[in-house]
Amino acid sequence: MSVQIRSLTRHAPKASRKLLNDVSLTIEDGAFVALVGPSGAGKTTLLRTIAGLDGPYEGSVLVDGQVLAGRPMRERRIGFVFQNYALFRHMTVARNISFGLDVLPRGARPDRGTIAARVAELLELIQLPTLGGAYPDQLSGGQRQRVALARALATKPGLLLLDEPFGALDPIVRRQIRRWLRGLHDQLGLTTVLVTHDHEEALEVADRLVVMQDGRIVQDAAAETLDAAPATPFVMEFLGEALAFAGRVTHGRFLPDDPNVLSFPVGAGDGPATALLRPHEVRLVAAGGTAHATPLAGGQGGLRRLAVALGAREVEILVLPERLGAAGTEGLGLDIGRARLFRDGVPLAGALVAPAGHALPRVTGVG
Amino acid sequence: MVFCLRRRDGLPGLSLSIAFTLVWIGLIVVLPLTALVLRPWQDGGGVMLRALHDTRMYAALRVSFGCAALAAAIDVPLGLLLAWALVRARLPGRRAIDALIDLPFALPTAVTGITLATLYGPTGWIGALLARAGIRVAYTPAGIVVALMFVGLPFIVRAVEPVLRGLPPELEEAGLLLGASPVQNFRRVILPPLLPPLVAGFSLAFARCIGEYGSVIFIAGNQPFHSEIAPLLIVVRLQEYDYEGATAIALILLLSALVCMTGVAALRRRVSRGLVARGAA
Numbered sequence: 001m002s003v004q005i006r007s008l009t010r011h012a013p014k015a016s017r018k019l020l021n022d023v024s025l026t027i028e029d030g031a032f033v034a035l036v037g038p039s040g041a042g043k044t045t046l047l048r049t050i051a052g053l054d055g056p057y058e059g060s061v062l063v064d065g066q067v068l069a070g071r072p073m074r075e076r077r078i079g080f081v082f083q084n085y086a087l088f089r090h091m092t093v094a095r096n097i098s099f100g101l102d103v104l105p106r107g108a109r110p111d112r113g114t115i116a117a118r119v120a121e122l123l124e125l126i127q128l129p130t131l132g133g134a135y136p137d138q139l140s141g142g143q144r145q146r147v148a149l150a151r152a153l154a155t156k157p158g159l160l161l162l163d164e165p166f167g168a169l170d171p172i173v174r175r176q177i178r179r180w181l182r183g184l185h186d187q188l189g190l191t192t193v194l195v196t197h198d199h200e201e202a203l204e205v206a207d208r209l210v211v212m213q214d215g216r217i218v219q220d221a222a223a224e225t226l227d228a229a230p231a232t233p234f235v236m237e238f239l240g241e242a243l244a245f246a247g248r249v250t251h252g253r254f255l256p257d258d259p260n261v262l263s264f265p266v267g268a269g270d271g272p273a274t275a276l277l278r279p280h281e282v283r284l285v286a287a288g289g290t291a292h293a294t295p296l297a298g299g300q301g302g303l304r305r306l307a308v309a310l311g312a313r314e315v316e317i318l319v320l321p322e323r324l325g326a327a328g329t330e331g332l333g334l335d336i337g338r339a340r341l342f343r344d345g346v347p348l349a350g351a352l353v354a355p356a357g358h359a360l361p362r363v364t365g366v367g
Numbered sequence: 368m369v370f371c372l373r374r375r376d377g378l379p380g381l382s383l384s385i386a387f388t389l390v391w392i393g394l395i396v397v398l399p400l401t402a403l404v405l406r407p408w409q410d411g412g413g414v415m416l417r418a419l420h421d422t423r424m425y426a427a428l429r430v431s432f433g434c435a436a437l438a439a440a441i442d443v444p445l446g447l448l449l450a451w452a453l454v455r456a457r458l459p460g461r462r463a464i465d466a467l468i469d470l471p472f473a474l475p476t477a478v479t480g481i482t483l484a485t486l487y488g489p490t491g492w493i494g495a496l497l498a499r500a501g502i503r504v505a506y507t508p509a510g511i512v513v514a515l516m517f518v519g520l521p522f523i524v525r526a527v528e529p530v531l532r533g534l535p536p537e538l539e540e541a542g543l544l545l546g547a548s549p550v551q552n553f554r555r556v557i558l559p560p561l562l563p564p565l566v567a568g569f570s571l572a573f574a575r576c577i578g579e580y581g582s583v584i585f586i587a588g589n590q591p592f593h594s595e596i597a598p599l600l601i602v603v604r605l606q607e608y609d610y611e612g613a614t615a616i617a618l619i620l621l622l623s624a625l626v627c628m629t630g631v632a633a634l635r636r637r638v639s640r641g642l643v644a645r646g647a648a
Contacts, residue, residue, distance in 0.1 A: 053540055074546030086537035090559040090641045100545035103555070135641035155546065 001064050001077065001158035001191045003027040003050060008059035010045060010215075019045045020057070021215040027193060032185050034194045034202035037212035038238070043195040044083075046212070047161050050193065051080050063159065074104065079152030083164040085144045087136040093147050094119045094132035100155040122150040125184070142173040149181070153188070160185070160192045166201060178205050199239050211235050233342050236276045243282065243315050245275040245336055249348070254341060258310040260289030264337040268348040275339035279305075280318040286326065288333020295324070308334065403621065406614040418615030423591050424600060427616075428623060431597040434508055435576035438515030439523075439569050445516075446523025446568060447561065453524070454531045468524050471517055476581025483514050484586040506588030511596065514582045519572030526568030527561055534560060562638035570631040577624050 003026070010020040020042045027033050035043040048054050050061060052068050061068065068076050088096050094116075095102070101115050110118070123129045126146035136144055145165060152160065165181075166174045182205050185192045196202050202209050203223045211219045211226070211234075219231035230236040233244070247256040249270050255263045256275065262285060266273075280303055284293070296305040296316065303318035317334070341348040378384070407415045418424060452458055453465055471479065487494040487505040494505055504510050534557070542556035543549075580598040588594045597620050604613035 051544060053544070072546070073543055078544065080541070080544045082537045082541060084535060084537060086535060086541040088538065088541075088556060088559075092641070099542070099547070099555070103542075103545065103547040103551045137641065151541075151545070 002029045003159065003191070003193070004060075004062040004065070005046075005050070006060045006062075008046070008049065008057055008061060010049065010054075010057045013055070018215050020049070023059075023215070023217055025210060025217060025220065027191060029191055030189060032182065032192045032194070032205065032207045033210060034196055034206035034208070035210050035212060036196055036199055036202045036238070037218075039197060040214075041212040042215040043197075043212050044163055045215075047163055047193060047195050050159075051078055051161050052076065053080075074100075074155070077156070077158045079155070079157035079160045081145075081148045081152050081160070081162045081165050083167055085136075085148040087144055087148055087151070089136050091135075092132065093128070093134050093136065093139070094123070096136065096147060097122050097132075097150045097154050099151060118154060122154060125153075126150045127180075141168050141170075142177060145169060145177060149184075158191060160190045162192065162194045164195055164197070166196070166198075174201070175204075181205065203239075211238060228340075229347065230276075230340060231347065232345055233274065233276055236340060241279055242276045243279055243317070243336075245339065247273060247275060249273050249341075254339075256336070258313070260291035260310055260332065261334045261336060262288055264335070264339075266341060266348065268341065268343075271343060273341050273343045273348055275336055275341050277336055277339035279316060281336075281338040282315075282317040282319075283335040283337075284317075284319055284323055284327040285333040285335050286328060287331050288335070289331065291332040291334065293324070293329045293332055295329070308332065310334070400621070403614060403617055407611055407618055410611060414611035415615050415618075418612060418619065421612075421616075423595075424597070424616050424619070426592040427595050427597040427600040428620065430508060430511065430593075430595060431577055431620070432623065432627070434511040434515055434596070435573050435579075438512045438576050439519050439573040441512070442516055442519045442523050442572050443565055443569055446520055447527055447565065449520070449524045450527040450531050453528060468521050471521055476518070476579065477585070479517060479582040480514060480585030483510070483517065483582065487513060487586060505586050506590075506594065508587075508594050510586040510588065511583050511594060514586050515576040515579055518579050518582055519576050522571040522575065523565065523568035526564040526571065530561060530564045559638070560642060563635055563642055566631065566635040566638055570628060570635065573631065574624065574628060577620070577627075 005023060005025040008020050008023040009018060011017065012019050023042075023046060025046075035046060037043050045054070049057055050063070052073070063076070063078075088099065091099070097119050098115050101110060101118065104110075109115075119132060120129070123132055126149060128143060128146060131139065131143065131147075136147065139147065145168075149165070162181075166177060169177065178201060181192075184190070194202070194206060199209075206223070208220065208222055209226055210217055211231075213234055219226060219235050221229075221231075226235060226239055230239065233242075236242045245256045245258060245261055247254055247258075247261075249255075249266055249268050249272075251270070252265055252267065253263045254266045254273060254275060280301075284306075292309050294307045294309075296307055299305045299318065302320070304321050304324055306317050306319055306324065307314050308317060315334075407418070449464075449468065453461060453468075458464065484505055485491050487497070487510060489495065489498055489503075489505065491505070497504055502509075504513055538556055538560075539552060542552040547555065578598060580596070580602075583596055584599055587596060587599075589596075589599055597616060601613045601616050601620075604610075604616065
């Protein structure tokens, strides 16, 4: 099922603060989209609005081209999984899963045998075939999560909405369920919208990330594009550790303010600019300056963490151990040629080098 | 029963406290009850036998238990509604209502009784209106039920309120999203978690109503075989210096109450399935 959202605005109850501010978003049939952003960005509000929970809003929300407001829930074919699972504690797992079928009007309700078979099928699908008779309180967090999912899937929805479904799980279970969920999405041909504040989770499971901040969509793009061409410094920083270098563009070159950071050519007009890049994208240049590097404890992915003193401040970068051996720790310069350049919070035209095969991001909601 | 206390329990000094509490319960509760159990047999089984053949006593027990059960049962939906209003509805003056609910606890029961008798009497504000419709409340069993409802209501409200407050709103939303109608949602999603506190509140209200005396006698009319409650009959026997007779009725009242409360406790366990973590030590 597809979802079209047009200039959706929602106000906080009894306040002028906008929970959602002119949000437009299109989710194609069969897409797996993650809504990411810090707490309070409006992700859950957007998800709940798509589901038809909560009060009035301005703008339009169309599911498969139709307005949902006013139509009975059971015709909407939306499955929703809450952050706290919201399982019915007084019902067994099997009764929880069959709830959506049990409440159908008599004419539309499948007979007991069919419902039992559907429950057994779903229990198999969530890999808990023996737990149909258990109560939610007897299950672990990961098991409850899967039961909540099975309950949402029992009525065969076309659109699955998940509100931080992995929040309370430990990292290993989290990773397993994430992969399993992605497999399920592909297997059942669902359209899935996932809310999360964990960008790594979103990157792993979703086709497309919608980054939100203060009730607006900051960027809506595939994972690779987001990293190569972030729409704002916020997106860059939200998606992982980032180093910022202030400077100026003069005669087609970016000149950093920090000493010992090498300038590099850019195709942008003169003026102030900020260069942002990941710590592992910085390269050490032997005899490129007078900076001193101090190896730090720890590292990641086989890279060593280094502190490099640049005049008044110190930056932490990640380098290959061989590279550190070759460059030494004295008389260094930093090559930041892979940085993304921003001026006044927007990318500098001409500075972007999008990887081949990836379209530039559609930027929405940035003034 | 063997007491197996876990070591390092959350409550410090638990063993000592429990020992102290048991002694205290022994002195305050068990001792008088034992006396009550033994007293009727002091002069042989004749007194008890006589009491067991007393039809006036049976009528009084019937009135007491019947009215208590009816009043507590009517209080259940009323109490649920009040608790709902307190927790969910943003009513103006919510705090005032909240304080008012506990008032029946604080009021001397005689004051309650006299007030109700005045209100529901043939010339009272409500009684006059009802009399015009041909309904008599004061000095009939209906009056007893009214008085007991007043006394029992806070138990239901206070038992349900915290559970209702702790019920996540997502439960209702989940029910609606899964296609339940509002009625189905209430019956299948909201009501079941509230049943254990409702039954607990009912049993508290019921127990209190069985023993209620002060608020009832002013409005009941106290006609033997019709609107005389068992606690009043005990007082009547005492005034007749028939101490054995009084204790015999008291003992029968006690045993009947015990049977009823056991039944209610069984019901409470039944409706609590899945809601109380099992295997909790």
